[in-house]
Amino acid sequence: MRRAAALMVAACVLALPTAAIAQNCPRTTLADIEDEVMCPVCGTPLGLASESPQAERERAYIEDLIGDCRSKEEIKTALVSQFGDDVLALPGDASGESDLGDVLVYLIPALALLAAAAGIAFATVRWRRRSGGAPPQATGEPAAAGSARLDADLDRYDL
Amino acid sequence: MRRVLSPVSIAVLCLLAGLLVLLGYGLASNSPDRSIDEALARGEREPAPALDLPVLDGEGSGSLSDHRGKVVVLNFWGSWCRPCRNESPLLQRWHRRMLPKGGTVLGVDILDTTPDALAFIERYDLRYPMLKDKDGDSLESYGVIAYPETFVIDRRGRIAAAQRGPVDDEFMRTEVAPLLGES
Numbered sequence: 001m002r003r004a005a006a007l008m009v010a011a012c013v014l015a016l017p018t019a020a021i022a023q024n025c026p027r028t029t030l031a032d033i034e035d036e037v038m039c040p041v042c043g044t045p046l047g048l049a050s051e052s053p054q055a056e057r058e059r060a061y062i063e064d065l066i067g068d069c070r071s072k073e074e075i076k077t078a079l080v081s082q083f084g085d086d087v088l089a090l091p092g093d094a095s096g097e098s099d100l101g102d103v104l105v106y107l108i109p110a111l112a113l114l115a116a117a118a119g120i121a122f123a124t125v126r127w128r129r130r131s132g133g134a135p136p137q138a139t140g141e142p143a144a145a146g147s148a149r150l151d152a153d154l155d156r157y158d159l
Numbered sequence: 160m161r162r163v164l165s166p167v168s169i170a171v172l173c174l175l176a177g178l179l180v181l182l183g184y185g186l187a188s189n190s191p192d193r194s195i196d197e198a199l200a201r202g203e204r205e206p207a208p209a210l211d212l213p214v215l216d217g218e219g220s221g222s223l224s225d226h227r228g229k230v231v232v233l234n235f236w237g238s239w240c241r242p243c244r245n246e247s248p249l250l251q252r253w254h255r256r257m258l259p260k261g262g263t264v265l266g267v268d269i270l271d272t273t274p275d276a277l278a279f280i281e282r283y284d285l286r287y288p289m290l291k292d293k294d295g296d297s298l299e300s301y302g303v304i305a306y307p308e309t310f311v312i313d314r315r316g317r318i319a320a321a322q323r324g325p326v327d328d329e330f331m332r333t334e335v336a337p338l339l340g341e342s
Contacts, residue, residue: 040270040295041239041306054239054270061272082272084294115170123167 026071030062033072037062037079038089045089192302195310195318204317207233207310208300215268215276215289223265223312230262230338231312232331235298237271238279240306246325247283253331254287260339261314263287269306270295313338 031047039049039058049055061082065075079087198205210223210233223231234250236243254264264287268276273291280289292298301310304323311320311334320334 041237052239053241054237057239057272057275061275082293083270084296086294119167119170126165126167 025069026074028066028070028072028075030059030066033062033075034059036089037076038087040083040087191304192299195302195321196323199318199321204313204319207231207312207316207318208297210267210290210297212267212290212292212297215266215273215291216280221288221290224316226263226265227316228261228314230257230260230314230335230341232257232262232264232326232335233267233301233310233312234264234307234326235267235269235292235301235303235309236307237269238275239271242325243279243307244283246307247279247285249326249328249331251283251285251287253335257335257339262335262339266290267292267297269298269303311335311338314341 034046037046037058038044039046039052039055041054042049042052046055046058058079062075062079065078070078076088195205207223211220212222213219214221223233232250232253234246236247250264250266254262257263266285266287266289268289269292271291271293276289276291279285298304301308307325309322309326309330310318313319319338320330322330322334
């Protein structure tokens, strides 16, 4: 009984430093980082470069740093020291300050989305005006009447 | 009857034209520089583009001009590059052979982590000088798109031969050995 208690106390004492280290160790994962950095040789984000040997080495390097308790930002800094600024996949990451290019990366897609939405709205309004605002209904009219209407439409559009 | 395009059609056409211009620009700006190969095909030797990079295994920097007057076998490699593993022992043998005759191999480690590169050098016992191009800036001026690639530079700093891919003993005998006899 005493022996078991002594063993338990010893186990707790041994576990204490490990728990303390784990608490101080910044938690990040490879999956969290690989979407935000590039595989420089592949020219794609690291998360998309599955087969490339260079990507494999870069992942191993990141995992070593994670094993050394480095934070995400420290790992990114280490990657920049190895591969240069281009290794960072997110705009604005490189210098810490946003330049015009970084702003445009976000601005252009937003403007394109706005333009597309405006175009669709404009086209929808026009189409509704042309069709008289009422959705087409199945009337079951005879084929002859439909044919006459098609002829009239073709004449109107001079086709 | 004259037809006028609607604003939507004009906008779509403008968008398509813009995309085509972007595509053209992308293709033009990403195509590799082949001026070295074209000059070699004409039998001309172009001056080698300047190269000034940090030393791989220490402080400071090194450059191509440090080796002016020597025959330089400039080799772009990476520890992650599989063909480089076969080529490196051959380059080391030739470096030893060229050294007394005024020649050297100069390695440029590209887009690589320093610990991996140093482990590679130790594994293959490479003794020639090594520079590190961490972001691959030198690749553009030499038109490097595959790894490894090797350029042979004569004693006057001009590119005398290029190998896009791994070198072999025959390439070294035919392209490098004759330059060692040139003054």
